[in-house]
Amino acid sequence: MRGEPLDAETIVSATEEVLRRHGPEKTTVLDVARLLGVSHGSVYRHFPSKAALREAVIRRWLDRVREDLAATVQDSELTPPDRLRGLLTAMFATKWTKAREDPELFATFRALAAEHSTVSSAHVAFLLAQIRAIVVDGIADGDFAAGEPDAIARAILNATSRFHDPTHAAEWHSPEVEAESTDVISLILNGIRTR
Amino acid sequence: MRGEPLDAETIVSATEEVLRRHGPEKTTVLDVARLLGVSHGSVYRHFPSKAALREAVIRRWLDRVREDLAATVQDSELTPPDRLRGLLTAMFATKWTKAREDPELFATFRALAAEHSTVSSAHVAFLLAQIRAIVVDGIADGDFAAGEPDAIARAILNATSRFHDPTHAAEWHSPEVEAESTDVISLILNGIRTR
Structure with a gap:
């Protein structure tokens, strides 16, 4: 788990990295949470869905x-x-x-x-x-x-x-x-x- | 089985009909042969593949x-x-x-x-x-x-x-x-x- 509080910008950067690795089809919110070392609930607090993450x-x-x-x-x-x-x-x-x-x-x-x-x-x-x-x-x-x-x-x-x-x-x-x-x-x- | 000899034009018309019913993905040579009441070998004698039929x-x-x-x-x-x-x-x-x-x-x-x-x-x-x-x-x-x-x-x-x-x-x-x-x-x- 990360020490700093999780902000939207950090999540967007992590999503970008996951998208580059797995492509738009295979990327999941869980992948993003894993890369950040947080629960997927923490990601959902900022972005309600995978679609919202992708759009961001x-x-x-x-x-x-x-x-x-x-x-x-x-x-x-x-x-x-x-x-x-x-x-x-x-x-x-x-x-x-x-x-x-x-x-x-x-x-x-x-x-x-x-x-x-x-x-x-x-x-x-x-x-x-x-x-x-x-x-x-x-x-x-x-x-x-x-x-x-x-x-x-x-x-x-x-x-x-x-x-x-x-x-x-x-x-x-x-x-x-x-x-x-x-x-x-x-x-x-x-x-x-x-x- | 049909009486007349099978010509390329007849096969193309039948393929067109099958494509309209099933779409390009699901259409097979066998579907075309069935519609004409012939063996798929008879179709293959004129067109070597499904791709050739589609192109025709x-x-x-x-x-x-x-x-x-x-x-x-x-x-x-x-x-x-x-x-x-x-x-x-x-x-x-x-x-x-x-x-x-x-x-x-x-x-x-x-x-x-x-x-x-x-x-x-x-x-x-x-x-x-x-x-x-x-x-x-x-x-x-x-x-x-x-x-x-x-x-x-x-x-x-x-x-x-x-x-x-x-x-x-x-x-x-x-x-x-x-x-x-x-x-x-x-x-x-x-x-x-x-x-």
Whole structure:
């Protein structure tokens, strides 16, 4: 048994470790409690279920992703087209790296996305809002043609599904994926800029 | 036992029926033989495995899809932008209808696509060639900006994955999918047309 009081953050870190070892299917609350040297009741006091634990791990990862992406979007030295290119490139790279280097955590994220978990929907809403903010700035600056920012942002997210939607993860091992994503980003930027 | 000699086409039709009843996982060669009232040896004489049977069913469906789509592309009354819009719209509608109205056959197609079956790769190659042909015509007519037709066709197929890739079938039940696909097609057409 551990000396320190058990906090939620410690449990999330332990769950992350267990998920990496056993994968999302086989991980149990008992595994997490064992790694921490506590009873499973102690874990349940913070997280009511295995699903809640799994969500907390992915929420923490996505919080970090959002911080990094928001920094890309807010770089006011860049023009809106360059910011959009930067945001999309960073969005894709984050997903590809996680899928390759941390496959069990990525599989957990993928399962949540397939279940339409609020953690995953909130992340999509964040991405849409970031794209929309750049579209609004670009229209105001005259870089992008006038249009409905919500619909444009949604179309951009939809047109790049292949590069960020976890359902496509198996294709991200292809050596062509980077060049293909660059071509789609250029197509999109051409599609929204002022004529 | 049937009187007529058993031909491949009859076996493919019977397999289609069995797939609709039992789904791709549970269908066996014996089920097909039973429906035809023949020994499973008679089926094996035409198709060496369950996988070959499954492929033959999907190949026949895709052959029909290709005939219909090729007709769309070859309508020379229309401008290249209208032909591209027509081809993409028809491509999506065919997949959506199959996924909704013939879910077990669509699941069979989806399994083949996930396994990178030659039947599915050949279909992707066909779609790319059709898009490429319109892009070439559009560049020649001055409707589309100059560029590398292979890369442009690939980018168009990639930018529309959400609407034709079977991995997204669960999202095709959304009432918004049609409007969202229209917005992506407009984004693409804007992206490739001459400035």
